Amino acid sequence: MGFAMTLANAMLVFRKDWMEIRRNSQVLAPILIVPLVFTVVLPLIVILVPSVIGMPETAYQGVGTIFENLPPDIKAIVEGMSAQQSMTYIFALYFFAPFFLIIPIMASSVLASDSFAGEKDRKTIEALLATPLTDGELLLGKILVSFVPSMAVTISAFALYCVVVDVSSFSLFNGAILLPNLLWAALIFLVTPLVALAGIGITVMVSLRVKGYREAQQLSAILVLPVLGLIFGQIGGVIMFGTTMIMLLVAGFAVTDLILFRVGLRVFRREEILMKSV
Amino acid sequence: MPVISVSGLSKSFGGLDAVSGLSFDVEEGEIYGLLGPNGAGKTTTVRMLACIISPSGGTAAVAGHDIRADPVAVRRSVGVLTESPSLYERLTAEENLTFFARAYGMTDDRKVSGRVKELLQFFQLWDRRGEKSAVFSKGMKQKLAIARALVHDPPVIFLDEPTAGLDPEASKLIRDLITEMSQKERHTIMLCTHRLEDAEKVCSRVMVVNMGRRVVVGSPDEIRSEVAGKAKLEVMVANPSTALVEAAASVAGVSAGAIAENGRLIFELDDLNAATPLVVRALVESGARVLTVNTFLPSLEEAYLRLIKGDGWDSR
Ligand SMILES: Nc1ncnc2c1ncn2[C@@H]1O[C@H](COP(=O)(O)OP(=O)(O)O)[C@@H](O)[C@H]1O
Numbered sequence: 001m002g003f004a005m006t007l008a009n010a011m012l013v014f015r016k017d018w019m020e021i022r023r024n025s026q027v028l029a030p031i032l033i034v035p036l037v038f039t040v041v042l043p044l045i046v047i048l049v050p051s052v053i054g055m056p057e058t059a060y061q062g063v064g065t066i067f068e069n070l071p072p073d074i075k076a077i078v079e080g081m082s083a084q085q086s087m088t089y090i091f092a093l094y095f096f097a098p099f100f101l102i103i104p105i106m107a108s109s110v111l112a113s114d115s116f117a118g119e120k121d122r123k124t125i126e127a128l129l130a131t132p133l134t135d136g137e138l139l140l141g142k143i144l145v146s147f148v149p150s151m152a153v154t155i156s157a158f159a160l161y162c163v164v165v166d167v168s169s170f171s172l173f174n175g176a177i178l179l180p181n182l183l184w185a186a187l188i189f190l191v192t193p194l195v196a197l198a199g200i201g202i203t204v205m206v207s208l209r210v211k212g213y214r215e216a217q218q219l220s221a222i223l224v225l226p227v228l229g230l231i232f233g234q235i236g237g238v239i240m241f242g243t244t245m246i247m248l249l250v251a252g253f254a255v256t257d258l259i260l261f262r263v264g265l266r267v268f269r270r271e272e273i274l275m276k277s278v
Numbered sequence: 279m280p281v282i283s284v285s286g287l288s289k290s291f292g293g294l295d296a297v298s299g300l301s302f303d304v305e306e307g308e309i310y311g312l313l314g315p316n317g318a319g320k321t322t323t324v325r326m327l328a329c330i331i332s333p334s335g336g337t338a339a340v341a342g343h344d345i346r347a348d349p350v351a352v353r354r355s356v357g358v359l360t361e362s363p364s365l366y367e368r369l370t371a372e373e374n375l376t377f378f379a380r381a382y383g384m385t386d387d388r389k390v391s392g393r394v395k396e397l398l399q400f401f402q403l404w405d406r407r408g409e410k411s412a413v414f415s416k417g418m419k420q421k422l423a424i425a426r427a428l429v430h431d432p433p434v435i436f437l438d439e440p441t442a443g444l445d446p447e448a449s450k451l452i453r454d455l456i457t458e459m460s461q462k463e464r465h466t467i468m469l470c471t472h473r474l475e476d477a478e479k480v481c482s483r484v485m486v487v488n489m490g491r492r493v494v495v496g497s498p499d500e501i502r503s504e505v506a507g508k509a510k511l512e513v514m515v516a517n518p519s520t521a522l523v524e525a526a527a528s529v530a531g532v533s534a535g536a537i538a539e540n541g542r543l544i545f546e547l548d549d550l551n552a553a554t555p556l557v558v559r560a561l562v563e564s565g566a567r568v569l570t571v572n573t574f575l576p577s578l579e580e581a582y583l584r585l586i587k588g589d590g591w592d593s594r
Pocket residue numbers: 275278291294295296314315316317318319320321322323
């Protein structure tokens with residue numbers, strides 16, 4: 001009974017926020033464009049275009065370091081392939097994986113910035129805090145409106161990415177379908193939800209301290225830095241996306257989320273939210 | 279029994295005492311004004327009474343609920359027009375009200391839409407219900423924000439600066455609507471304002487506050503006569519003299535008399551209606567050739583400015 005009520009009220013906040021977000025291009029644009037770049041534009045340039053128009057073998061030498069530093073099990077798989085096949089394989093299945101961490105981070109922090117800091121910015125928070133909705137209901141509703149669309153975007157981006165990759169691999173590997181596979185399913189369905197929650201948690205904390213949407217966004221953008229580290233690491237061939245990495249990510253983000261959740265519950269007090277905005 | 283009962287309410291921000299030991303009662307059905315200059319502590323007081331922020335000291339009961347012990351019950355029983363309109367600009371007028379109706383616990387769809395329609399019609403916004411509130415004028419936004427405060431039909435309503443930023447015409451409309459609304463639905467209303475006109479035309483009782491403290495409480499008339507000094511009678515005579523002044527000043531109800539620089543005779547009266555004919559008769563009997571007689575009521579503005587400057591007035 002108590003929980004059904006909490007959920008109903010949280011959904012009320014969710015629907016209200018979603019109605020606002022749907023009409024806000026400042027929020028919609030980045031969470032639609034960035035995934036499109038990562039799942040369609042970049043893969044097309046790197047995978048599909050070379051496989052269709054053909055590339056001279058020398059073009060692959062620039063990425064030679066990646067191949068040299070490949071972990072032995074992957075090296076064994078790509079050894080029998082042509083240069084073009086192995087490049088497509090490595091890029092499609094490994095190199096692009098970290099981008100799928102950026103999508104939920106970016107989406108969740110944009111959405112949470114709008115939902116929390118944006119409401120302070122637009123000075124609508126006071127009337128909301130004057131209602132009998134509890135702190136928990138407000139927090140849950142706003143977490144949901146940041147989480148659900150983030151995951152919808154991430155999963156859609158993954159579906160789109162599978163299509164793009166498979167279209168290019170279909171001819172290259174004689175009708176073989178590369179994606180989805182188990183590793184990627186684990187990435188999308190285990191890791192990215194935890195990543196989105198971490199993005200929300202950090203953004204909520206930041207939003208409590210800052211004046212408005214823009215500041216919250218800029219501060220939360222710092223979250224992308226470790227992921228960029230991962231990408232550059234891969235270019236250098238240092239880290240490789242695989243089962244171990246998935247397990248490390250799950251463990252790391254689960255702990256982070258737990259800490260954020262506990263701290264968040266403690267600091268999310270309606271009076272604080274209002275007073276920090278004055 | 280008072281609907282709002284406040285005792286020793288205080289709030290400090292760091293070292294600043296925004297509200298210091300306010301105590302007052304508001305009776306059911308009253309429109310109670312909180313009048314004071316910017317920074318007097320009006321908004322802070324309303325925020326505490328509406329359980330948006332917690333007091334640093336003292337307490338209050340609103341609609342029968344203690345603001346410290348049962349803030350949720352208080353929030354349920356009050357409607358607030360916040361200092362800034364706090365409207366969702368991307369939502370339509372109707373969507374704004376519907377969301378808040380639900381947030382205040384109204385679950386029956388038919389009741390919600392009925393109430394929303396009733397309020398939009400009352401505030402002359404029904405034809406614009408489908409437009410985003412972003413396109414509304416300031417006056418329309420203010421009307422919509424007042425409608426929002428009323429949406430769950432709360433017994434107590436707080437209106438924080440309902441006419442701020444509006445032109446005189448829109449201000450008058452809002453004042454009229456508040457008066458009409460208080461007659462139509464029996465709410466107890468507390469209205470904060472820095473504008474005398476609002477307090478004078480809308481409120482049955484007014485508490486003047488300054489620097490977080492209560493200065494005086496009373497009806498606008500009481501405040502005017504208590505604080506602004508006495509009513510004045512100005513008589514122009516063809517033959518001014520101190521003898522005439524002395525003759526008239528001895529009449530009962532006259533507290534002072536003098537000759538002004540322009541030769542007119544000025545008297546301060548306790549009660550204009552009672553003393554004016556007596557003064558004029560005394561003057562005529564003493565040989566004055568009276569040309570004109572003018573009376574001046576003290577203005578509330580004069581009273582207010584005196585109070586705020588603290589002209590010898592004990593503000594404790
Ligand atoms: N959140 C806050 N933090 C610090 N000082 C505040 C805060 N809110 C209000 N004040 C201060 O408290 C005093 C009273 O403010 P307020 O209640 O808004 O006055 P009014 O509504 O009468 O103009 C002012 O000096 C204001 O600067």
